[in-house]
Amino acid sequence: MTDYLPHIAYDAVIFGFNGSQLKILLLEYHNTGLYALPGGFIPRGEDLDHSVSRGVKARTGIDQLFLEQFYTFGDVRRASPDHMKRILTANGYSVDEGYWLLDRFISIAYYALINYDDVKPEPDSLSDSINWYAIEELPELMMDHTKIVKAALRTLRGNLETHLAGRNLLARKFTMRQLQQVYEVILGEKLRRTTFQRKILGLDILERMEKQFSGKPHKAPYLYSFKPRPMDR
């Protein structure tokens, strides 16, 4: 068994956009009714970032994705040994076996942006489901995970302008309306269509492609894609 750094964990808030709602991936543990963020531990010999992206890939099947650390939660009382005991016993582990899991953990939180349709969520051995949940209708989460999700959303809002969230939450081609909807669900407010369009086009980051004929009785919108970035960093 891999040897992990004790007392250190990570949690990932993985955002997806299904066309109308912002969602995140949650695990449900066997026979416990407990929901949690996908997370994991850090092998002794592995970089933190690397562990996290490896872990997220294992859960989602996605390799290249936007993944950024945003905060480390380090209160003593964030641990809840009783939750962990329920999960372990419900899965047939004796509490002795997993005693190191009952201890205090500091958790480094990351958020990821991902194209909803690309994901093939894969539950691990302890959890019997991993599914999308709309950010507005989350079930009760274990430990301090609700707090972590809120902090992730705040960070995402703050980074919206600089990080061009749409780039990661949408498919390669998209309409202006879809992009606007992404902005709206993240910001939690309606935006003015003309102003939004002018602003985004003014950034000179989009490339206009062919039109998309939807079969609906109105003018067909253009599709856009993000221009390759001149150079990052």
Place this chain on the structure above:
Amino acid sequence: MTDYLPHIAYDAVIFGFNGSQLKILLLEYHNTGLYALPGGFIPRGEDLDHSVSRGVKARTGIDQLFLEQFYTFGDVRRASPDHMKRILTANGYSVDEGYWLLDRFISIAYYALINYDDVKPEPDSLSDSINWYAIEELPELMMDHTKIVKAALRTLRGNLETHLAGRNLLARKFTMRQLQQVYEVILGEKLRRTTFQRKILGLDILERMEKQFSGKPHKAPYLYSFKPRPMDR
């Protein structure tokens, strides 16, 4: 001796403004020529935030200060056991005694904003000096501390608008010019006097006090102080 969480440390980038330059506090370790950020470890029973503010207070004497976590550095190779060995042996510790210090550490980085004149830097037992160094002229730092400082500065810049850095880096009363200088050193660029003044006053966060007579042959500027915030959060 206190029992600490293994493999977990914190480092603090403590910013001060001496009237013209942005500076940070650095430790110099006995007989080693090694400079480092003030840092420490987390007692098993203590909240992360609490450990850090306690540690910063011990180093600076300052109790109430702006202190915010900004990133956790978790690469395997950020540790440099040779540096640590030099520090320990130069201080008369055998390497065996301090072996846990030679291991891999994840470090949670904080930055603090502080009124330069309030600080009474106090070296600890391992370091023979703690002093201010201008951000532009830092000595070579141990481990990845240069990277940490750069990240702190980036964060500070990004938070300048929202966090009103001036509030914490200046004395209670200050002139508009002093506030502008704080902005200028943080942003690393000159700002236009009239525009800056109009913008800041437009925010409606300053209270105008009496004039400050400097003894210089020109109009005396008003002093300002920050209004108490209606409510934080």
Place this chain on the structure above:
DNA sequence: AATATATTGTCTCATTTTGTGGCAATAAAT
């Protein structure tokens, strides 16, 4: 006492950005 000097507070006008509504140009249904 009058003048010179450096800096401040404020105003004005030009420029840029953003808010707001309007309108012609469609795809497809009727």
Place this chain on the structure above:
DNA sequence: ATTTATTGCCACAAAATGAGACAATATATT
């Protein structure tokens, strides 16, 4: 051919910002 919903784009208004000008000082110098 007409209707319907939506899009792309333009025009004008309002607000924010850039850039400079200028009068109002504190004190030093004449």
